[in-house]
Amino acid sequence: MKITDIKIFLVDCYRTNWVFVRMDTDEGIQGVGEGTLEYKEYALEGAVRHLRQYLIGKNPLEIEKHWHDIYRDAYWRGGPVLMSALSAVEMAMWDILGKVLRVPVYQLLGGKIRDQVKIYVNGWFAGAKEPEEFAEKAKDMVKWGVRAMKWDPFGKAYMNISNSELDRALRCVDAVRQAVGKGVDLLIEGHGRFDVPTSIRIAKELEQFKPMFFEEPVPPDNLDALSEVRRKSPVAIAAGERLYGRRSFKELLEKGAADYIQPDVSHAGGIWECRKIAAMSEAYYIPFAPHNPSGPIANAATLQLAACTPNFEILEIMVSDVMWRQDVTNEHLAFQDGCIRIPEKPGLGIELREEACMEHPYIPHDLRHYSGQLTNIRPPQTVRYFLEK
Structure with a gap:
């Protein structure tokens, strides 16, 4: 061949x-x-x-x-x-x-050890501005069956954050926690925004809400800084979406810089490289919680890893997407009780529809993290693309 x-x-x-x-x-x-x-x-x-x-x-x-x-x-x-x-x-x-x-690819990597994987949703907060709006959207997620959700409540802050900005962020987290109760995991996104003392300060404030983790508190290009935050943080730290290959993760693990590692299968080197990274982290008893907010094929590949990786903890997924996500592939995801089932088809279990792809050509988009437009993550019309129960 x-x-x-x-x-x-x-x-x-x-x-x-x-x-x-x-x-x-x-x-x-x-x-x-x-x-x-x-x-x-x-x-x-x-x-x-x-x-x-x-x-x-x-x-x-x-x-x-x-x-x-x-x-x-x-x-x-x-x-x-x-x-x-x-x-x-x-x-x-x-x-x-x-x-x-x-x-399925998972069979080639040692075979399946689970039939389904717990998810946390991203993008659920689209359009929300005020804490009350986040709370209402969070309630809708819980009614639908979601058991974990992630978001960045820090507006357009960079490196440091004012008392008023931090108070607003904490009110948002509090509103969501009150809305969903103690049984739902909250994951707080940092997007690599802050310097070391600000990250530590925020982590201490977040402790009262019992988050599953505080993700990427400092920029990704200094693992010593991340290690210092983790050493002083009372909450778990997650990182790794902007690291590439096993050598970068070797350094992260050796420095004790994170409690959860988050390689992205579409960036870190692919399926086998992520499996190697997961095996390295398993030796440190560090859970594998990959970054996965991208498209249907990356998600299909990550599900193959979820099937066969012992220390796979939780899967990130966008709760909704553009209307044409259902057109560009034959993606079919079965969701129930906060989990997605592992597909059983050969290979990645997904096929590309070329004509539909060409109907939605490239359009330039800009980063929204520091512009105050962070929650404008979805268009006015979206679709939940994993509705099977």
Whole structure:
């Protein structure tokens, strides 16, 4: 079997653009992958084109060899662009291998240890501004069956936060906690906003609300700073969505910088690299809670990891999405009692619909984190795409 082509699709999804790849073979079996890289989609597209030059004519079943050779020969190793491109094509190769052997990818990684995985929802707060609005939206999630939810209550703060801004953020967290009760997990997002003393101050204030974790309190490029926050924080710290490859996570683990690790399968190096990262963290008794707010193919790949990874703790997922998410793939997710069932189809269990992708071409979008527009994460019309019970 040989790879004959790799096609790239940039698909607008309001918050950013999904970046999908389809890998073709001379035996007619196709694989799909995703490397969605928020706000750097053209750079990612170019990187995939570079990898295409290497991969055409190669056997897609030799996944470890190709990953090794691409990483070795990149010269400029690591970073979000190369690693996201490598993630996308690696996913597609696993998809092909699963289809050849007619088994889900998880079966190739040691077999399933769970039938379903607990989720926490992101994006549930879309459009909310005041604490009372967050509370009402949180109640709706609980009625629907959600048992964990994440959001960033810190407005447009950066590095430090005023007393009035912090008070507003804490009132928001309090309102949500009062609305959902003690039985629902709250996860507080930091988006790498704060300096060390501000992060510690916030963590101490959050303790009263018993969050599951405080995510990415400091920027991702100094693990010593993160380690200092974790050392003084009374609440668990999560991080890793902007780290790439096992070597970065080795440093994070050795420094004791996080209580939960959050590699993203579409950025960190793909399925097998994330499985290796999870195994490393398992040796430290650190739970694996991957970053996963992207598109349907990245979600499908993360579900394969959820099936077979012993220390997989919880899955992030967007609670709703653009109306055309249901059109661009055949994604079908079964949700019940706060969990999503693991799919059983061969490969990643998902197929790309090329014509639908092309109906929603690339549109540039800007980062909203420091503009006060953070909750404008979804368009006026959205769809909950996992409604099966």
